[in-house]
Amino acid sequence: MQHVYSGKVREIYADGADLLLVASDRVSVYDVVLPTPIPDKGALLTTLSVWWFDRLTDLVPNHLISATDVPAEFAGRAIRCRRLAMVPFECIVRGYLAGSGLAEYRRTGAVSGVELPDGLVEGSRLPEPIFTPTTKVSDGGHDEPATFTDVIDAVGVEVATQLRERSLEIYGRGVERAAAKGIIVADTKLEFGLTEEGVVTLADEVLTPDSSRFWPAEEWQPGRPQHAFDKQFVRDWAASTGWNKQPPAPELPDEIVMLTRARYIDAYEKITDSVWRS
Numbered sequence: 052m053q054h055v056y057s058g059k060v061r062e063i064y065a066d067g068a069d070l071l072l073v074a075s076d077r078v079s080v081y082d083v084v085l086p087t088p089i090p091d092k093g094a095l096l097t098t099l100s101v102w103w104f105d106r107l108t109d110l111v112p113n114h115l116i117s118a119t120d121v122p123a124e125f126a127g128r129a130i131r132c133r134r135l136a137m138v139p140f141e142c143i144v145r146g147y148l149a150g151s152g153l154a155e156y157r158r159t160g161a162v163s164g165v166e167l168p169d170g171l172v173e174g175s176r177l178p179e180p181i182f183t184p185t186t187k188v189s190d191g192g193h194d195e196p197a198t199f200t201d202v203i204d205a206v207g208v209e210v211a212t213q214l215r216e217r218s219l220e221i222y223g224r225g226v227e228r229a230a231a232k233g234i235i236v237a238d239t240k241l242e243f244g245l246t247e248e249g250v251v252t253l254a255d256e257v258l259t260p261d262s263s264r265f266w267p268a269e270e271w272q273p274g275r276p277q278h279a280f281d282k283q284f285v286r287d288w289a290a291s292t293g294w295n296k297q298p299p300a301p302e303l304p305d306e307i308v309m310l311t312r313a314r315y316i317d318a319y320e321k322i323t324d325s326v327w328r329s
């Protein structure tokens with residue numbers, strides 16, 4: 052097994068012809084990884100992602116090979132997946148205005164080339180969900196907006212059209228399921244790759260609180276930053292310490308760790324309609 056890539060909270064290993072996608076218990080806020088792990092976070096998000104993979108196969112094939120055939124040290128928080136030729140775009144779908152999309156809208160009135168109505172504010176619900184891809188900037192910087200034409204220029208109109216249509220459909224499934232449980236999925240980031248046969252295949256993780264903005268629906272209030280379903284306790288506590296949002300982040304007190312773990316369990320149980328094994 053060979054380590055091939057590190058994300059902020061996840062790793063990729065090569066294992067024969069396959070890859071292992073390993074989720075840690077680390078949490079990051081304001082793009083800074085916190086020193087204190089959240090017990091079971093990696094397992095909860097991996098299990099949620101697998102739950103979604105299994106329910107999206109009518110829309111798109113995925114890279115999942117196995118959620119159990121993984122090294123014992125990663126048991127429960129890793130998947131064995133098929134190696135793909137990754138599409139060089141993050142396929143982001145937005146139903147609400149937040150984060151980099153809000154910043155771009157304020158600058159240009161559009162997001163990734165999609166014109167939006169005037170007068171939208173932070174947290175505004177968009178007239179309809181929009182496909183707003185970004186290119187991955189190699190030096191670890193912030194990703195750059197890409198227009199649909201940029202995607203066509205890179206992968207051709209057939210694949211670009213599939214990326215947009217599948218992304219919008221997957222987001223729609225997430226929104227529908229979560230709304231019934233009082234959770235707004237404001238946006239989500241999807242990654243796709245191509246098989247040797249050129250088949251567009253869903254990769255990475257799907258509709259987790261790390262790849263998406265989950266907001267408690269009853270607290271939604273356009274015009275201010277929304278509360279994150281999962282990370283709000285961490286954000287509020289960190290703000291209360293006067294932390295400047297630059298590394299290193301402060302250690303989390305046990306109470307905040309356990310409250311945050313409970314939020315991940317709550318999101319998992321609500322979305323999957325099941326009880327989390329401890």
Ligand SMILES: C[C@H](c1ccccc1)n1cc(-c2ncnc(N)c2C#N)cn1
Binds near residue numbers: 242
């Ligand atoms: C950005 C993302 C990443 C995920 C997890 C941790 C760090 C990075 N990533 C995914 C691949 C990738 N490459 C080939 N085949 C695949 N099936 C996948 C997947 N998923 C490469 N990078």
